[in-house]
Amino acid sequence: MERVTLRIPKQQIDEVEQMVERGKFPNRSEAIRSAVREMIDEQTEQTSTNSWAKV
Incomplete structure (x- = not known):
């Protein structure tokens, strides 16, 4: 696994922390990975749908 450093607005991090506290994710990293x-899944679906439509 690689480490990525990014900047996220405090409000969004606070919301992620709330999800962690509620038990939806074990930690912030897993929430962001999710x-x-x-x-990626959404983009893959859109690409597949667009490819199908062009056939």
């Missing part, structure tokens, strides 16, 4: 996975 968001990245969802974004």
Whole structure:
């Protein structure tokens, strides 16, 4: 796994922390990894749908 440093607005980090506190994620890193996975899945679906439509 690689380390990535990024800047996120405090309000968004506070919201992520609340999700961690509620037990939705074990920690901030896993919450952010989950968001990245969802974004990748969404983009993959859009690409697949667009490719199908062009056939």
